[in-house]
Each structure stands twice: as structure tokens, then as C-alpha cells.
Amino acid sequence: MLNWRVNLFVLWVGAFLVMAGMTMIVPFLPLYLQELGMHDPHEIATWAGIIFAGNFVTSFIFQPIWGGLADRYGRKVMLLRSGFGMAIVMTLMGFATGAWQLFILRMLNGTISGFLPAAIALVSTNTPKDKTGFAMGTLQSGTMAGAILGPFLGGLMAEWIGYRYIFYITGALLFAASLLVMFMVKETFDSAAAAKKPKQSTVEAFNVLRHITQLPSLYTVTFVIQFSLMSTMPLIPLFVQQLHGSGEYLAFYAGLVGSVTGFSNMIASPLLGKLSDRIGPEKILGVCLIGAAVTSIPQAFVHTVWQLLAARFFLGMFLGGLLPTVNSLIRKYTPNGMESRSYSFNTSFLSLGNMIGPIVGGAISGILTIQQLFLIASALLFANSFWVYYTLVLKNKSASVGKVN
Template sequence: MPGWKTNLTVLWFGQFLVMAGMTMIVPFLPLYLQELGVTEPHALATWSGIIFAGNFVTSFVFQPLWGGLADRYGRKVMLLRSGFGMAVVMTLMGFATGPWHLLLLRLVNGTISGFIPAGVALMSATAPRERMGFAMGTLQSGAVAGSILGPLFGGLLAEWIGYRYIFYITGGLLFLASMLAALLVKETFDSKAAAQKPKQSMSAAFKQLRGIPQLPSLYAVTFLIQFSLLSVLPLLPLFVQKLHGTGEMLAFYAGMVGSITGFSNMIASPLLGRLSDRIGPERILAICLIGAAIASVPQALVQNVWQLFAARFFLGIFLGGLLPTVNSLIRKYTPGGMESRSYSFNSSALSLGNMLGPVVGGFVSGYVTIQQLFLISAVLLFVNAVWVYKSLLSRLPRKGSSGSGEAPASP
């Protein structure tokens, strides 16, 4: 097996284990806070929101710093730093005695996080350019599979062994993912050549990358994707309750609606990645954004849970071509030696979308219905598609043109 395929296989399992471990705590976080002594309903909701967002706040700030260090010292080093560090922090969460302890550890976790963007950067540096779409799509499917099964396993384990032990299991999964990467992932990194390059501040690096017009466009696309999709996600259980009523199996149906897009996403990501290698990632990104916008509309029109299942599954097919294609395009347009910094800025944009989407969606839901939020999400995705056409597709060289449309190989 070629070295890049070995890396892809190991990193796929690493992404799966990391996402499964990180999302295992989602179903019972408010319940764990009750065990820590937070019982008043308003305080419980406030603490849950702050603690959940804390990870994204520090991740947004620190990702560019780790990206710069990865370009100087190697992506694998940053992968292991993040993996082993998060393993320790997640284990310590099981020893928390109050909400402040949990908040502090979530902030630390966001500060040292970066396993997934480091894995993406490492994969982009080792996979052949002509197979980049397939590699990114396959890598994405591992993360999605983990995010689907993590909450399911977390909910089951919470019933069987209690909340605290799940943090120890999560720490163990993160440690296992890091050990697999340490032993099996190979990276060819010229540390001497990297050390000879002049040091560059984050602001200087961003200024240089901003000079390549496609890259800021891609960061904006990532933010808008996450913002538009996550703005409705926290309200889905309430919408399921409205469609199904308060009878039996409500929690099961709510969980299935939340994860059904992940199943179709996991299936579609490698297939769309292969297609992007044939017809170009810019075209796949535009097609999937338009498809996701169209697929968001039926969610506003459904009359029962099964119709919502079908609409969410249809949406997931197009979601499978969004972030992997963005990652392929970032690699295409980023100058050699700056890949990790470029991916880290994109990771910050993703964290910002993850953070603001649910907050804004929850605020707006006080003035509009969730059906109208689905339509707003569709409009945002369509605007995103127009932005991609103007900033990426329209810049592609026409057939017969001698231009490559790519950034130079070095800064």
C-alpha cells in the first residue's frame, strides 16, 4: 500500500476515534452539571451553553498559532501534541467537582485542540494532487462516522456506567488515536528547510494568504456553511416534538433526526471526492451548495417525522461534498510550506460558525418559527453558492487557456 494510503487509513480511524470520543459527552452534559450541583433550570441552561461554547472560543483564537508551528516543526508533531493533550484534559473532566472546573477544562481543551485540522494538513501534504478530492472525502467520512456514533454510545454508556466514567473512556479513545498516529503515520518533513525560512507572525501570514483571493473566499464559505447549518441544529429536538408529540420514542426519533444526515454524508463524501478529482472541486462545491439550499426547503414543509427523516437524509448527501471540497481547494491555492497555517485559519472560521450559528439561531427563533429558519438557512446556502461562483468558478481558466488557476508552489 502506498504511504499516503496508509496515512489515510490510520488518520481515518484517528478522526473516527477523536470525534466519537468528543461527541460522547454531548447527550449528558446538562445531566452531568446537575450531578455537580447545578439544579436551577435557568442556571443549568446558562452553564450548559457557556461550557459547550467555551471549547470553540479558545479553538478559534489558538488554531492559527498551532498552524504556524506545524509549518515550522511538522504536522505530525502537532497531531500528537493535540491528541495526547486532549486525552489528558478529557480524563480530568471526570474528576470535576463544580461547573467552573468543567468550564476551565473545556477552555483548555479548545486551546490545545487541533487533531482534526492537523490530520487534514498532513493528509494534504502527502496525498497526490490528483487524488486530493478522494483523500479529503474519505477523511471526512471518518470524522462524520465518529460524530454519528459518539452520541449514541455516550447515551448508552451514561445509563450503564454513569457520567464520570465516560470521560475516562473518552480520554482512552483519544490516547488510542494518538498512539496509532505515533506508530503508523509517516511524514516527510524537511525541518532544516523549514527552519531556514524567516519567522512570520500570524498577522503577516494571514496578510500573505489574504493576497491569494481564493483563500479568504474559502474561509468565508466555511463560516457560512457552519453558521447556516448549525443555526437550526439545537432546535431540531423541539421540531421533532412538535411533529411527533410527547409520546413514546421521542428521544429516539430526536436522536435519529440529528444523525441521519451523518449517514448520507458518510456515504457521499468519498464518492463526491472522486468526482471532484474528475470535474474539479470548484464545480462540486457550487453544485453541493445549491443542492443543500434546495434540500433545506422541504424541511420547512414536512408534516411528520418520517418526511423529516427523508429531507434530512437528502440534505446529508450534499453536505458530504462541502467541507472536504473546501479542504481540497485550500490545498490547491495555498503556497507550499504554509499549508498548516492556511488550514488553521479555516479551522478558526469553522469554530466561529460553530459558535455563532446556534447562538444566533436560538435568538432568532424567538421571532420566527423553525420552518422559517430552514428557509433562512436555504437562502444563506444559496448566497454562498453565488459567492463561490463569483470568487472561484469565474476565476477558472477557460478551456484552451494556458493558465493553471493555482497559486505558486512557494511563497
């Protein structure tokens, strides 16, 4: 584990490049659909949700398969498979001429994706356990740094060079991240010991993990977090358009709103991760869920883009403690040798939330306003905090009392 800091730094850069490339399209996707000939706001919102979610449909299905292969053959090979594959697919998106083509390519991208879950598994298995919270928070900060600059740069480049060329830049960033991993990441992986273990199907592996009661609880937490947050994501550019009007720099402001949450998330993630190593990730997870629920409410009452920016900045501070602490807890409760499988199932639940959230948000956008969706997201986050307290705090206390008796 002497190389864990080097791996963490390299994978931080890799996560940054991957997320920057992947999120460049977020702020202008609804606006791009307008350029392709769509004009009805509800149709645009629905298609934006479907295209955005297409990536997560196939990711939900294939992540456990890639996770099983990672536990058998190593995590680094999965990083390279995913990175180079996504570089090709994202470049092809630059040649799309219609919504259906974008949707199909997004689904293909989800099939071969998995860079970030593989990075999490590699870092968690090559990092001392007492540093896991710090490592997960730091890796999350790299992801968020990419999420910051991705929409921001995407909005700028949409104004300067147009939408289509951004896909080519995205492909180049993904290719660069893959090369970085190929030459610099070192993995401690006992392939001989992994080969001796009996092969397990995806269903068999899930049956083993689901009997560890904390893991299904954590998977549920991940799903609700992503569903509540992503249900509003495809509508944010349209909300910015509603607040700002259709004047100049619209794509820039949409990118800025999309990036500000990631900026505060990036600042908070390493700090909250380090704090979780001291006081326990369960406490950080519960507090951050309540904080995210509270700070989601002001978004429903803003009247200017700058008010929305402020509300989403404070939301990001609490979001920084969510997924890193979930990943730390998964490592805590997962048996040795099944780390990639366990993280892959969590990624499937994350993808399920990413998939259903935008579809539901887009589908009901003709019934409810985005302000009402912000309030629903807040209620879901509050409910999630009670679920964490019941499943990870009260049950653990009961189990400890039972062992003493």
C-alpha cells in the same frame, strides 16, 4: 508519498475515534443541563449554545498558532499534542458539577485542540495532488463515521449508564486515537528546510495568504457553511423532544437524528471527492451548496421524528461534498510550505462559524422557532452558492481570459 494510503487509513481511524468521542455529548447536553437543575427552555437553549460554542472560541484564536508550529516542526507532533491533551480535558469534564465548569473545560479543550486540521494538513502534503480530492473525501468520511456513531452511542449510553460516564469513555477514545497515530503514521517532512525559512508571525502569514484571492473566498465559504448549519444544532434535541414528547428513549432518538446526517455524509464524501478529481472541486462545491440549501427546507415542515430523520439524511448527502472540496481547493492555491498555516486559518473560520452559530441560534430561540431557523440556514446556503460562483468561477474565467489576451 508511497505511504500516503497507509497514512490515510490510520488517520481515517484516528478521525473516526476523535469525532466519536467528541460528539457523544451532543445529543444529551441540553438534557444534562436539565438534570443539573435548569428548567426554563430558553435558558437551557442559551446555555447549551454557549457551552457548545466555548470550544470554538479558543480554537479560533489558537489554531493559527498551532498551524505555524506544524509548518516548522511537522504535523505529526501536532496530532499527538492535540490528541493526548484533549483526552485529559474530556476526562475532567466527567467531574464537572455545573454549567460554568463545563464551559471552562470546553474552552480549554479548544485551546489544545487541532487533531483534525493537523490530519488534513498531513494528508494533503503527503498525497499526490491528483488524489487530493479522493483523500480529502475519504478523511471526511472517517470524521463523519465518528459523527454518526458518536451521537448514536452517546444517546444509547445516556439511557444505560447515565451522562457523566460518557466523558470518561470519550477520554479513552481520544487516548486510543493518539496512540494509533504515534506508532503507525509516517510523515515526510523536511525539518531542516523548514528551519531555514524565516519565522512569520500569525499576522504576517495571514497577510501573505490573503493576497491569494481564492483563499479568503474559501475561508468565507467555510464560515457561512458552519454558521448556517450550527445555528440549529443545539436546538435539535429540544426539537426532537417537541416532536416525540418526553417519553422513554428520548436521548436515543436525539442521538439518532444527530447521527443520520453524518451517515449519508460518510457515504457521499469519498464518492464526491473522487468526482471532484475528475471534473473540478469548484463544480462539486457549487452543486452541493445548492443541494444543501434545498434539502434544508423540508426540516421546517416535519411533524414526526421519522420525517425529520429522512430530511436530514438527504441533507447529509450534499454536506458530504462541502468541506472536502474546500480543503482540496485550499491545497490547490496555497504556496508550498504554508499548508498548515493555510488550513489553520480555515479552521479558525470554521471555529468562528461553530462558535457564533450556536450562540446566535440559542439567543434568538425565544424570538424565532427552530423551523424558522431551518429556513434562514437554507437562505444562507443559497447565498453561499452565489458567492462561490462569483469568486471561484467567474473570477477564474476572467483571470484566464486576461492571461490569453
